Amino acid sequence: MTAETSLKVEKSDSEWREQLTPEQYRVTRKHGTERAFTGPYWDNKAQGTYACVCCGKPLFSSETKYDSGTGWPSFYAPVAPEAVSEHRDRSLFMVRTEVRCADCDAHLGHVFNDGPEPTGLRYCMNGTALDFRPAGDRPDDAA
DSSP states (O other), X not given: OOOOOOOOOOOOHHHHHHHSOHHHHHHHHSOOOOOTTTSTTTTOOOOEEEEETTTOOEXXXXXXXXXXXXXXXXXXXXXXXXXXXXXXXXXXXXXXXXXXXXXXXOEEEEEESOOOTTTTOEXXXXXXXXXXXXXXXXXXXXX
């Protein structure tokens, strides 16, 4: 597998609206949140990779996914530290750590310090912000 170089993906608001469904746009571009147990992938147990719905960057692996009981897809680590970026979020009268796609700044969800070992982190993601790619769908996914 070859190393991928990250390039910042920048599009106008109208380009994002044209590419995404209204719910994907609300969540990823307007920092929304889907209701628990309503989005895709919260109960997905298939093997594969979860990519950014906006730009296609691989973000999380099914190998680090676990059932947090929250109703959102949860992972204990991204595929690589540089896959996501973290930002202080002071909305809703609290301080949280927002997680975004490092390439296109799509809002993915938040990370919390109550996850399982080995990291102790819970990346609580909006399924609407993710695109699941089953293992074996791409040539570089071969074992």
